[in-house]
Amino acid sequence: MLLNGRDWVEFPVVPDKDNSRRLGSESIAKFCSKELMISLVNHRTRIEHFSGYVFFIAFLVAVLAVSGWVYIHWHKREAVYEIEKTIRYSFLVKNKTAEYLESASLKVFAPVRQNSYQLMEEITANKPFEIQLDQSGNQSLIFKLKGVPPYGSEVISITAEMKLSRAPQPFSLNEKSLLIAEPNIEVDALEIRDLAEKLDGNVRKIAAWIFNNVKDVGYIAEDRGARYALTRLRGDCTEFASAFVALARASGVPSRMVGGFILENSSKLQAESYHNWAEYKFGDAWKILDAQSNIVDSGYGQYISFYNFDGFSRLENSQRFLSYDQRLFVQML
Template identity: 35%
Template sequence: MQIKKQYFVLGVFLVAMIFSVLFSVFRKEHEDLDKTERRLRYTLAIKNTSRDLIKYSAVKIFSPLNLTSSQRVKKITSTHDYTLIADDIGNQILSYKITVPPYGTKIIDIDVLLEVGSIALDANDSANPLYLANGPYINLDNPKIINLAKKLSGGSTDNIASKVVQWIQANIKNENYIKEDKGAAFALENLRGDCTEYSYLFTALLRKNGIAARVIGGFKVKSDTLLKSHNYHNWAEYYNGNSWITVDPQAGTIGEDVDSYIAFRIIVDAELTLMSSSHRFMAFDNRLKVTLK
């Protein structure tokens, strides 16, 4: 009887082990099918606008975020040597030392290989207090934001996010481009804005409801491509208790085409990030002009 019992326990153990292995294989195959490689290239022209020789000047350029809920950087190559620098929230930059002759132009080509996937992965940075904080463009003390956030409260995290997106779509007029960032209060008080204001307003309304949210800067592309300035876009993410969810308040979408949103920057207060208020790149010598070709 004791021997039969031992065989029974062993059999149960073996079945459990086989099931675990099969489940792991299935999950791995499913994840692999959902992920794909994407190659991005971008070219920067660094022009010396003076008659002086500029030697070893610092130029800093944003790189795609190394790891998010929907992307992972596999390889970065550049035509010039650089130092990769990262901050505490995941932003990373390529730091160059550039020499440019008088009125000359230096060209830098950057090639990035990413792995992107359309299923959100678990996040481990949602507890960062920055994603619930007030800020210059996230105006949590604004009376109109307080009142609207209260009206849109109630229900699950995902339900609140959906209500906020629906309200923004119904009430905010889309401006193609506003040169300067205006923030959430501007969007609500004037009922207009571009992708930046849409994202700030969404983020403010979620944070006011106690939901971790953040504004993301990057590029929206659906395939391997050469990045252009007009591809640049701002959107938002919120944490629903399991993962960060991609939201495009300007387009009115939640969790759609997430592999098309390539994040280059988590936007927080200027003094807390690597490149102040710069959206894409910074040259510390004001005689240099940096443009994305």
């Protein structure tokens, strides 16, 4: 008999009473059991080999995934912020009294440590200082001056090593807090809601409307807010930025106001270059929008952020980027 497509196998036969011949059932059962065991062993071997291949492939995929994550994680700083920039700024500090000051304090802002378009790597000064960091990412340098003579003066010089990006990079912020009303960002005002609806929540339309309708009247010492800018149609860079943020938030676009400096050819910061603009979320990044100049998603490498305005951190006056002992006179050089 030919079984399993292999050799012929002879089985013993048992004669019947009528002398007919039939195969022995015991012999067949033993043979089939043996063949079944061999088949099961071979099948198990194939399964073990296949499982080994699957495990190896899964292990290889996991190794590649982890390697990719490690590469991206450790190389992100160098790959994303590709423009190296050194910025410098300084202050003249004078004792304006006839008294000898045993101690006096000065607090100034430093560049924001990181956002979608800048990364501060190091900051140094010619005088000792402490760094104070708040939950909004704002950095302050606190100088404690000792032994300032009557009418005496000194210069504090600060240097920051920056890396800037040519395009906005992924950066995570608390979006919910950047959709609600706050001082000078009157999101719930009826005038702002109506205008936001007319502009379809389009950030370019919002920026163009503000640029074309709000008059730039130059520096205003007191912040007036978004509602003032959009009803009186006047203001300075602070009102332009506040107006955009309010309209964007009313349209469901997370946004915030930012204060800092605009660099062009020089790396030295000047007081007259201080400026307020806005950032809005698009995808996983935060883009620059300067409504006063109708700049949308541009200016990377020139805008240096020093202060993030939001519900957690807000200056009483957005034009003030330093605070100091009232016995001192401080001027940015």
